[in-house]
Amino acid sequence: MTGQYNGEKILVINPGSTSTKIAFFVGERKQWVENVAHPADELAVFPRIVDQLDFRLEALRRELQNKGLYVEELTAIAARGGLLKPIPGGVYAVDRTMLEELREERYGRHASNLGALLAHELGSPCNVPSYIVDPICVDELEPVARISGLPQIQRRSVFHALNQKRQARRVAAELGKKYDEVNLIVAHLGGGITIGAHRRGRVVDVSNGVDGEGPFTPERSGSLPAAEVVRLAFSGLYTGEELLRLINGRGGFVAYLGTNSAREVEERAAAGDAEADLLFAALCYQVAREIGACAAVLSGQVDAVVLTGGLAYSRRAVEEIKKRVEFIAPVLVYPGEDEMAALAEGVLRVLRGEEAPRCYQYEGGGMGG
Numbered sequence: 001m002t003g004q005y006n007g008e009k010i011l012v013i014n015p016g017s018t019s020t021k022i023a024f025f026v027g028e029r030k031q032w033v034e035n036v037a038h039p040a041d042e043l044a045v046f047p048r049i050v051d052q053l054d055f056r057l058e059a060l061r062r063e064l065q066n067k068g069l070y071v072e073e074l075t076a077i078a079a080r081g082g083l084l085k086p087i088p089g090g091v092y093a094v095d096r097t098m099l100e101e102l103r104e105e106r107y108g109r110h111a112s113n114l115g116a117l118l119a120h121e122l123g124s125p126c127n128v129p130s131y132i133v134d135p136i137c138v139d140e141l142e143p144v145a146r147i148s149g150l151p152q153i154q155r156r157s158v159f160h161a162l163n164q165k166r167q168a169r170r171v172a173a174e175l176g177k178k179y180d181e182v183n184l185i186v187a188h189l190g191g192g193i194t195i196g197a198h199r200r201g202r203v204v205d206v207s208n209g210v211d212g213e214g215p216f217t218p219e220r221s222g223s224l225p226a227a228e229v230v231r232l233a234f235s236g237l238y239t240g241e242e243l244l245r246l247i248n249g250r251g252g253f254v255a256y257l258g259t260n261s262a263r264e265v266e267e268r269a270a271a272g273d274a275e276a277d278l279l280f281a282a283l284c285y286q287v288a289r290e291i292g293a294c295a296a297v298l299s300g301q302v303d304a305v306v307l308t309g310g311l312a313y314s315r316r317a318v319e320e321i322k323k324r325v326e327f328i329a330p331v332l333v334y335p336g337e338d339e340m341a342a343l344a345e346g347v348l349r350v351l352r353g354e355e356a357p358r359c360y361q362y363e364g365g366g367m368g369g
Contacts, residue, residue, distance in 0.1 A: 008075040008351050011122070012340045013060070015080065015114040018043065020056055024069060025344040033340060036063050049109050050102065056114060057121050072126040076351060078343040081135020082113030086157065089138045089165055089203065090358045091346045094120050094130040097361040107137070131357065133346030134161040140202040145297075155213075159194035159206045160309070166342040167308045167334050168198050174332075175303060182303045185294040185328070187287055187321075188337070189311035191260060193217045195287065197294040205297045207290055212247045215286035219260040221251030222286060253279060262311050284317055288324035295328045302329040309337060 007027035014021040018040055023033040036059050038052070046052045064071065081092070082102055092098070094116045102113045112135070119130035138161035148155050164186045165179075172179045180201030187195045193215050196206035207214025209222070216222035224247070233243055246255065254260050256279050257268075269277035295302055305325055311317050312335040322331045349355040 008348060009073060010344045010347055011064075011069070011071075011074050011077045011119075012343045013077065013079045013115055013118050013122075014339055014343065015056065015111045015118065017111045020060060020114075020118070021340065022060060022063065023340040023344070024067070025341075028341075028345065028348065030341065030344075032067065034063055034067075036060060048105065049111055050105055050113060050117070053114060053117050053121070057118055060118060060122065071122055071128060074123070074126075074128045076347050077119040077123045077128055077130040078347040079115035079119035079130060079132050080112050080162075080339065080343060081132035081137070082115055083108040083110050084135060084137045084360070086137055086139030087135070087360065087363045088140055088358070089134045089161060089201075091134075091350045091355060092132050092360045092363075093357045094132065095360055098132075112136070131347050131350065133343050134165045136161060138165075138203065140204060141206070142204045145205040156208055156211060157203070157206055158208045158210045159196060159203070160188040160190075160192070160337075161203070162339055162342045163308060163337040164188055164194070164196050164198070164203065164206075166337075166345065167306050170334065171304050171306055171332055177303075183298045183301050184304055184306055185291050185298070185302055186306040186308065187291060188309045189287065189307060189317065190309040190337070191218050192220060193222075193287065193309075193311075195290045195294060197297040199298055205294065210248060214290050215283060216252040217283070218253045218262050218265075219249055219251060221247045221255070252283075262314065262317070266314060266316055280316070281320060284320035285324070288321050291321070291325045291328070295325075300328070304329050305331045306334065307331065308334045310335070312336070 010025045012023040012025065018038050020036045022036060024031045038056060043052060084101060084107055098116055099120055102117055105113065116132050123130045136158060139157035141157045146155050168184050168186050169179045171184060172182045175182060184198040186198055192209045194207050194209045195214055196203040209220055212221060212223060214222055232238060253265050257265060257276060259265065265276045265280050269280050291305055305328055307318060307321060312333050318333055325331060350357045
């Protein structure tokens with residue numbers, strides 16, 4: 001099959017909790033994408049996520065055979081990065097240290113941990129190199145941004161690194177510059193919302209939506225008054241696990257309106273639901289406020305504000321945010337996200353000599369500053 005194509009042939013692997021999405025690219029052109037489903041009852045027999053490796057590997061090999069795609073004809077494999085030590089953004093060659101830490105689940109359990117493992121198992125017998133691109137553990141915070149206010153708690157960098165950095169590079173190119181020549185504020189607006197200050201190619205500060213920072217979202221609480229959270233915790237009304245679920249999963253629109261669909265909330269607001277109208281406006285307000293905070297981080301020197309993610313499809317959301325922040329810099333809108341294309345594009349930069357691959361073994365530890 002691949003013999004008919006000219007250009008770099010890249011297989012992209014993106015594992016999810018009950019499926020593994022794969023795509024085939026020739027250069028920047030996506031040829032096909034498939035979602036290989038893994039029935040929950042079949043996954044249930046594996047004690048750990050990493051124990052699913054051989055099971056998923058065989059499913060991928062069957063799918064590639066059905067597609068007539070031969071691994072030995074690939075130029076490279078791009079995989080979604082998993083839970084690893086804090087590392088600077090970039091494209092990382094899959095190496096032995098990375099594989100060992102993912103197998104040990106040293107930094108946590110997540111389906112994305114299987115990405116590099118699957119890529120290595122597929123590619124190494126044919127000497128096809130494997131890479132991960134801007135994983136969720138990207139950490140470029142400056143030392144001043146790590147201070148929380150309590151020595152027992154250090155702020156962490158956990159955000160939509162893959163999409164934020166992809167859109168930042170895209171904007172830089174449209175401005176006729178390189179990513180490391182611009183200052184940008186990038187707001188990823190989806191079920192989770194993270195907003196980052198990108199200073200010359202590094203995300204020097206970012207809201208950590210997983211830990212409850214930044215704006216509330218369709219299903220997350222966002223930043224809360226700390227004293228009130230402590231009172232809730234000791235009220236006897238919630239277990240610790242239940243409270244964590246309120247912060248991440250059952251907060252935001254879910255808590256107020258019983259839905260995590262921003263589109264539904266917007267439609268209810270348009271139909272005259274006053275509470276839905278107020279909450280949709282409040283989400284946009286909080287996003288704008290966080291963008292303003294990032295402008296301060298960048299000392300007001302901002303080339304563009306970038307809105308991306310699923311909520312950026314909403315005309316109302318874009319207009320409400322834009323009217324509050326366009327004084328900072330031009331507002332550019334790139335709705336949605338395409339993780340598969342972002343992974344392929346990262347590996348292409350390495351293959352074409354536009355970016356040097358990083359070595360995981362020698363990176364990490366929170367490379368801010």
